[in-house]
Structures are given as C-alpha cells and as structure tokens.
Amino acid sequence: MKRRVAWTLATLGTASLGAVAGCGGTTSPYDFDVLGVSRAEATPVTGSHLSVRWSRVLRPRLGGPYTPVENAAAAIDMRRQRVFVGSSQGMFFAFDGNDGREIFRYDPEAGVEAEAVVDEAWGDVYLASDDGRIHALSGRTGEARWKAPVGGSVRQTPRLGEDAIYVVTEEDRVVAISRENGEVLWTYQREVEVELAISGHAGLTVSEDGRVLYTAFTDGTIVALDATDGSLKWERPTVLDDEAPDEGDAVRFYDADVTPIEVGEVVYAASFRTGLYALERSSGTVLWREPLAGVVALAAHDDKLLVSSSVYGVVALDRETREVRWRRPLERGAPGQPVVTPTGLVLVAESTGSLLVLELRTGREVGRLDAGRGFGARPSMAGRYGWILSNGGQLFAFEI
Numbered sequence: 001m002k003r004r005v006a007w008t009l010a011t012l013g014t015a016s017l018g019a020v021a022g023c024g025g026t027t028s029p030y031d032f033d034v035l036g037v038s039r040a041e042a043t044p045v046t047g048s049h050l051s052v053r054w055s056r057v058l059r060p061r062l063g064g065p066y067t068p069v070e071n072a073a074a075a076i077d078m079r080r081q082r083v084f085v086g087s088s089q090g091m092f093f094a095f096d097g098n099d100g101r102e103i104f105r106y107d108p109e110a111g112v113e114a115e116a117v118v119d120e121a122w123g124d125v126y127l128a129s130d131d132g133r134i135h136a137l138s139g140r141t142g143e144a145r146w147k148a149p150v151g152g153s154v155r156q157t158p159r160l161g162e163d164a165i166y167v168v169t170e171e172d173r174v175v176a177i178s179r180e181n182g183e184v185l186w187t188y189q190r191e192v193e194v195e196l197a198i199s200g201h202a203g204l205t206v207s208e209d210g211r212v213l214y215t216a217f218t219d220g221t222i223v224a225l226d227a228t229d230g231s232l233k234w235e236r237p238t239v240l241d242d243e244a245p246d247e248g249d250a251v252r253f254y255d256a257d258v259t260p261i262e263v264g265e266v267v268y269a270a271s272f273r274t275g276l277y278a279l280e281r282s283s284g285t286v287l288w289r290e291p292l293a294g295v296v297a298l299a300a301h302d303d304k305l306l307v308s309s310s311v312y313g314v315v316a317l318d319r320e321t322r323e324v325r326w327r328r329p330l331e332r333g334a335p336g337q338p339v340v341t342p343t344g345l346v347l348v349a350e351s352t353g354s355l356l357v358l359e360l361r362t363g364r365e366v367g368r369l370d371a372g373r374g375f376g377a378r379p380s381m382a383g384r385y386g387w388i389l390s391n392g393g394q395l396f397a398f399e400i
Helices: 009-021
Strands: 005-007 051-057 075-077 082-086 092-096 102-104 117-119 123-129 133-138 142-149 164-166 173-178 184-189 196-197 210-218 221-226 232-239 261-263 266-271 277-280 285-289 295-301 304-309 313-318 324-328 345-349 355-359 365-369 380-382 385-391 394-399
Touching: 075 117, 082 123, 082 394, 117 232, 133 285, 210 266, 221 266, 261 295, 266 295, 277 295
Parallel strands: 005 196
Antiparallel strands: 051 394, 075 082, 082 092, 092 102, 117 123, 123 133, 133 142, 164 173, 173 184, 210 221, 221 232, 261 266, 266 277, 277 285, 295 304, 304 313, 313 324, 345 355, 355 365, 380 385, 385 394
C-alpha cells in the first residue's frame, strides 16, 4: 500500500520550497534580477485591463480563519452561452454567461474540484466528483443520464475522445469510460511507492490527432498512453536526473504534478525536483532539461513557454533558445496555470492573492482582480470574457 502524505505548496512556503527543490543548496541558474518589472508595480493599476461584470456566491460564507480552497475552473459552452462550475461544498451550477442568471443546480453528493468538460455539439456536460464518480448531465436541464465510478478521486479535468471520456485519479490511475453509458473501457494503473508527496496531480492531455494521452505521476514518471487501449507507448522516469540523490534524511519531492503540453513534435513536462523537460513526442527522448525548481504549471504561446514556479513566480522562456524573456515574482502564494488571451495578455492567479493580468511581451502588470481570499482555480476565457472561482466560493465574471 502506498502511504502518501499530502503537502500543499502554501504549507511549504517559498523559502522551504527553494531548499527542497535545490540541489544540495547550490546556487540555481535562475537566481537573476527581474527584467523590466519591479515589486513596486504590484499595486492596483489605473486604467486596468480587467473589469468585473457580475459575481455569484456558490457556498455559504464561513466565519473564522478557515477559507475553503476552490480548485474547479469554470467550463464554458460558447455555443449556448452557458457557464458550468462546481464547488468543494458539493453543488454544481449552470449560469447564463451573460448576466449570471442561474439555469440549474445539480447535487453530485460530493465535492467538486475539477473543471467539467462540455460537448458543445450535443450540449452534454461531464462532471467529476471527489468521491470518484463521473456524472453525465444534460447541459440544458442538469438531469443525470448516468453515473459511473472510476476507482478514485478525480481533481483534474476529464478529457473527451470520440467515444470515450478519459480521467486520471489522485491514486495514479488513468481510466477510459464510454460516453454512452459510463462503462469502463480500459484502465492504466501506475504502482507508486512514495512516502511523502505534494498535494495535487498532473492532468491529461490528448494529442492533436486524438490517439495519445500524456500525463505524469507521483513518482515523477511522465508517460504517453495509447488512447484506444491504455497501453504504454513510452515513459520517462525523471528521478534518474536527480543530481543530488544522496542527501541523508532530507525530504525529496519527485512529483511530476504538471500537466504535459504538446506543441508540434515536442511534449513539455516538469518534475518538482528535477526541473523542466522538452521530450520528443514520438519516443519520450529528452531533447533538453532545465533545472528550474518548483514548476507547477506550463503554457505555450507562439515562441514563448510560460512556466509557473512556486520558487520563481511566472517565467517566460524562449522555446528555441531557453533564454529568459522576463520573470514576474508573485507576492502572495504560489502561481496557478497561466492562460494567454488572443490579444497577448497573460492571466495568472496567486493562491493567496490576486488574479493578475500581465503583458505577454514584457510581463508588466496591466490589471488585477483581488477577491481577498486568493484563487486555487485557473481563469477560463472565451474571447474577451472570463470567469474564475475564488477561494471561499465566489464566481467572478470579468471582461478583458
């Protein structure tokens, strides 16, 4: 049996993250000055690029120091102009995306920490709940067509295939189920022996041709699976790249909790300890590795690779040269998933701070939304409109 003790990034803190992720206390190649950005700019900006349209409270407000962390991003049905979002309280909502009118609510009888996935063609919505079930709902009425167990809690977005839904559980299991009736089609189980692990898990990425699934596991292994039967196409154990494996009783976190991304012939992925990877899509061969510590999320746009690091904040790298274009240190908590808008802005949320709007070219702050409790969820965008759920359970609709 695997004994896993979850450590959150907020619990560890930036200082201890640097000590854990570094190699024997040596100086990191990323100890550089901020390029073009100063901490003095981390204040509300006059003429902000972000404005709030409406907000809705999804759960009762709690007194005292406890603030529930909400991880579920909003799912958007652009065709029908609807927004779907769930909360850790255990209720799932559908809102009109324009005015915030509630269309329906559905009780999954468990918390919701994963973004739902929408089939815009048919209007169906697929929801994952913390008790390890997938719910297939009508996006019009919220009526459940079927419910299916997948053998573990799901906190990452399900992915749609032509006939299947793919999910990855917190127990290092990937499951494909039928979209028609929820029947399990195949299962891939990674046997992981880990004493301590950071809370969270990598999500799934479906290749552009729909034939391959990319994900990563608690033991730091990045894999590519055949989407038709779950067979292993290749794996890359990042623990082999540990440059300081013998550190006595020091705690080492090898988690690969970052969802891989596919860009052309390259798959980008990361391990918390061994850094950032560019892998050959067909074989998993390492094209290059950068020892960038504490990577928690990745995004790519044009010639840039955006890296969220719990140690360094948000870093923009040139995808070809790996040169640092800019770095934005965050003031409150760890950074979330970067989201790039069509107009060249980057949205990234602080776990205990604000939702920031940065220029993609320079990293300069041009707007922010501060809800007072931070954001565990990433922002969801449709054109110039966006939605984000704050810690504590308040859904904000905004315009960029």
